[in-house]
Amino acid sequence: MQTLIEHARTFHAKITDKQQEFAQPAHGQQPQVLFISCSDSRVIPSLFTGARPGDLFEVRSAGNIVPSYRPQAACAVAGSIEFAVQALRVPDIVVCGHSHCGAVQGLLREQSVHTMPPVHRWLTWAGYRARTDEPWPTRGIGENATAATQQHVLTQLDHLRTYPFVARRLDLGRLRLHAWYDTVETGEVLACAPGSRVFKSL
Numbered sequence: 543m544q545t546l547i548e549h550a551r552t553f554h555a556k557i558t559d560k561q562q563e564f565a566q567p568a569h570g571q572q573p574q575v576l577f578i579s580c581s582d583s584r585v586i587p588s589l590f591t592g593a594r595p596g597d598l599f600e601v602r603s604a605g606n607i608v609p610s611y612r613p614q615a616a617c618a619v620a621g622s623i624e625f626a627v628q629a630l631r632v633p634d635i636v637v638c639g640h641s642h643c644g645a646v647q648g649l650l651r652e653q654s655v656h657t658m659p660p661v662h663r664w665l666t667w668a669g670y671r672a673r674t675d676e677p678w679p680t681r682g683i684g685e686n687a688t689a690a691t692q693q694h695v696l697t698q699l700d701h702l703r704t705y706p707f708v709a710r711r712l713d714l715g716r717l718r719l720h721a722w723y724d725t726v727e728t729g730e731v732l733a734c735a736p737g738s739r740v741f742k743s744l
């Protein structure tokens with residue numbers, strides 16, 4: 543922690559030659575993309591996208607889960623999506639999964655999260671259940687961790703489409719959805735072409 547504190551303490555002095563870059567977004571943000579990724583410390587979207595201040599509107603959650611639209615539920619992910627789409631009018635949304643995702647491991651092996659009730663409950667929103675009374679949302683996800691993670695990302699895109707304001711802007715052609723996969727050990731980022739379910743190098 544001390545290294546991080548030290549960096550934060552001296553950060554402003556280190557960017558004095560980039561004042562314009564940092565000051566410009568202070569007048570109002572117009573991010574290029576809503577970027578939804580996992581809370582995992584190994585996933586650093588600004589690092590592999592080269593994003594600068596103001597580029598990414600980020601939502602991070604355990605397992606980059608986007609719950610299906612539930613208008614009555616207080617949900618940080620849903621509220622952030624609504625703000626990005628309705629107020630900021632982002633033209634693109636990326637959902638980015640990653641290799642070695644603990645949340646997907648939890649989905650594959652329910653017993654591994656039994657002692658963590660909030661995590662267990664959160665994972666139920668990953669949503670593979672045909673009916674809500676099915677015991678665990680892994681139906682159809684398979685056992686292969688990479689394939690399961692990529693399928694999981696595509697499912698979260700399906701959930702995004704249940705948000706009325708997302709669906710509306712998709713219909714208008716003013717919004718695009720992207721499925722990405724970050725290979726944390728190599729830095730290679732894969733993406734799934736529209737209409738496909740196969741992830742390939744960007």
Ligand SMILES: [Zn+2]
Nearest residue numbers: 580582643644
């Ligand atoms: Zn993860």
